[in-house]
Amino acid sequence: MSISLQLQGILAELPHNVRLVAVSKFHPAEDILEAYDVGQRIFGESKVQELCAKYEVLPKDIAWHFIGHLQSNKVKYIVPFVSLIHGVDSLKLLLEIDRQAKKCDRKIAVLLQLHIAQEETKFGFSFGECLDLVASDEFLACRNIEICGLMGMASNTDDELLAIEEFKGLAAFFNDLQASHFSQQESFKELSIGMSEDYLLAIAQGSTMVRIGSKIFGQRN
Numbered sequence: 001m002s003i004s005l006q007l008q009g010i011l012a013e014l015p016h017n018v019r020l021v022a023v024s025k026f027h028p029a030e031d032i033l034e035a036y037d038v039g040q041r042i043f044g045e046s047k048v049q050e051l052c053a054k055y056e057v058l059p060k061d062i063a064w065h066f067i068g069h070l071q072s073n074k075v076k077y078i079v080p081f082v083s084l085i086h087g088v089d090s091l092k093l094l095l096e097i098d099r100q101a102k103k104c105d106r107k108i109a110v111l112l113q114l115h116i117a118q119e120e121t122k123f124g125f126s127f128g129e130c131l132d133l134v135a136s137d138e139f140l141a142c143r144n145i146e147i148c149g150l151m152g153m154a155s156n157t158d159d160e161l162l163a164i165e166e167f168k169g170l171a172a173f174f175n176d177l178q179a180s181h182f183s184q185q186e187s188f189k190e191l192s193i194g195m196s197e198d199y200l201l202a203i204a205q206g207s208t209m210v211r212i213g214s215k216i217f218g219q220r221n
Helices: 003-013 029-036 048-057 072-078 091-103 127-135 160-181 199-204
Strands: 019-023 042-045 063-066 084-088 108-114 145-152 190-192 209-212
Touching: 003 019, 003 029, 029 048, 042 048, 048 063, 048 072, 072 091, 084 091, 084 145, 091 108, 091 145, 108 127, 127 160, 145 160, 160 190, 160 199, 190 209, 199 209
Parallel strands: 019 042, 019 209, 042 063, 063 084, 084 108, 108 145, 145 190
Antiparallel strands: none
C-alpha cells in the first residue's frame, strides 16, 4: 500500500484532538513529499544531521519535531527552525535550549520526557525528578522555552495491559502537573504517547499526539 493510502487510513482513525507526527527518520525526502502532498505537515526526526539536511530541501511550512535523544552540543543546529522538541530529559539540555533560543530570538516549544518503561535504556525524568525540575530556580529563570506537555514511551512489550498501565500513570501525572504548576499556561496541553505498535492504546489513555513511522512509511532501510 502506498504512503498516501497508509497515511489517510491512520488519519481516519485519529480523534479530532489527536495530532499525528509522521516519523520520517531514515526515509528519503521523496517519501516525505508523498505524505506532504496529501496534507501531512508534522514530521518527526531523531538525528540532527538528517533533520537539518531535510529542512534545507523540503517545503518550509513543514513543522519539524525532534523526537530523538538530543545532545546539548547539537541544540544550536536545530533551534533556528524546529517546531517542537519532544525529548527533553535533563536540566542541562533544557538550559542549553533556552540559551540557544535566546540567541535566535525564539521561544522553543518543548516536552519533558518521563521514563515510564521498564527498560533502563530509555531516557527521561522520574515523576519526582520532574516535579523538582519545574520548581527549580534554574527552570523558573528560563525565558526562551515553553513547556507544552509531556512525552513518554511505554515498555517494548506484547503485554498490552502493561503498556496501558504505563500510559495511564503518565496521563494521571500530566493532569496533576497541569493543575499544580501549569494551570495558567494554556499551551501546556500535549501528551505525546503512542507509536506505531501502541497508538490506539495511548489514545484511549488521553494522548494528544502520536508518533507513527513504520505504519506510514514501511520499515526503515
